[in-house]
Amino acid sequence: MNFNFLSPVSDSVLAHSELLSQQTLGRKFKIHSEQHGMPDIDEVQLAIIGVKENRNDVNYIGAELNFDDIRKTLYSLFPGNWHTIIADLGDIEPGESAEDSYFALRTTVELLVEKKIIPIIIGGSQDLTYANYRAYDNLQPMVNIVNVDTNFDLGDTSLPIKNNSYFGKIILEEPYNLFNYSTIGYQTYFNSQEEIDLMERLYFEAYRLGEVSNNINSVEPVMRDAHIVTVDLKSVRAAEVGERLKFTPNGLDGKEICAITRYAGISNKVSSFGIYEYHYEPKDTITAMLLAQMIWYFIEGVNCRVKDDDFTNANNYLKYNVLIENEELIFFKSIKTGRWWIEIPFLANLNNKLKKHTLLPCTHEDYIAATEGKIPERWYKAYRKNNF
Structure with missing residues (x-):
């Protein structure tokens, strides 16, 4: 080289x-x-x-x-x-x-x-x-x-x-x-x-x-x-x-x-x-x-890296759906590491940057906040940027 x-x-x-x-x-x-x-x-x-x-x-x-x-x-x-x-x-x-x-x-x-x-x-x-x-x-x-x-x-x-x-x-x-x-x-x-x-x-x-x-x-x-x-x-x-x-x-x-x-x-x-x-x-x-x-x-x-973000196999993760007003937030938790992600949806009629469902890293606290009716700020910003 x-x-x-x-x-x-x-x-x-x-x-x-x-x-x-x-x-x-x-x-x-x-x-x-x-x-x-x-x-x-x-x-x-x-x-x-x-x-x-x-x-x-x-x-x-x-x-x-x-x-x-x-x-x-x-x-x-x-x-x-x-x-x-x-x-x-x-x-x-x-x-x-x-x-x-x-x-x-x-x-x-x-x-x-x-x-x-x-x-x-x-x-x-x-x-x-x-x-x-x-x-x-x-x-x-x-x-x-x-x-x-x-x-x-x-x-x-x-x-x-x-x-x-x-x-x-x-x-x-x-x-x-x-x-x-x-x-x-x-x-x-x-x-x-x-x-x-x-x-x-x-x-x-x-x-x-x-x-x-x-x-x-x-x-x-x-x-x-x-x-x-x-x-x-x-x-x-x-x-x-x-x-x-x-x-x-x-x-x-x-x-x-x-x-x-x-x-x-x-x-x-x-x-x-x-x-x-x-x-x-x-x-x-x-x-x-x-x-x-x-x-x-x-x-x-x-x-210390661990490959824990393969969500093609349902045995690798737990999935949680949380309803907040008109939004359904979908969380994933890795069984291997306990780390959390939240899904950012793809809106087909918009010319967005991601072109697919994207998983955004988040914390367990974000999930707890969602169950209490609070939309995580990281999700909100990523969602708006996706539709920017």
């Missing part, structure tokens, strides 16, 4: 890895090195990629990126009881322009996803999510994105793309492949009322920081429906990260962000995962450790 855009993992990381226990991740990864070249990835299921592109950061002042500390920390961790084969394919260096870097990332992600390999992207600025999304143009017709962030990143789409406006470009630029967008952990005072209203009008989902912190399990069904998960490190509170990443005193703590990345890994649909807005600072061991643990938990989640 053609991975010409990727430069090898640095010799200093490899030398560090040589001193580690045989049981650590660094001794188990397949690694792209100067000496041995690109590893054979035929049996690989997850691939780590660094992208040293941050020129479209609104605060860019020429700072360079270096992911060696993250790699050294990740390599020194011990794996869980995992069955997946993992590769570190090295870094995409900055191109002549940011658009060149986008092209390199888009091409690389498309090759990996086509091969059923999940890319784990460590990035500079979060506008790289745009390139990640465009990698799906030839892969599937409709894509769901989940963004763990303080902001919606809609921005002013009349201006060139930036890390605070990339999502507006995703909505407005052809081809229109986006079906759903969810933001987890947003903080109201960082978003204009116009943006909040637009999210409502487009029937996108937004979960405030307080909601997420009070019930971290609410993230699971949202992740279960995602294809792309993008994490902005600014969503993590200042106390958890190094000096150059201190953005806000309020945010997700280390345990919460790791739980969220684990939910992303567990999702059978998630086929690419990115962590962005890393700002390199020498000897910033705390941020490197946080990123390493986030990646560890994502990999742990992938290793």
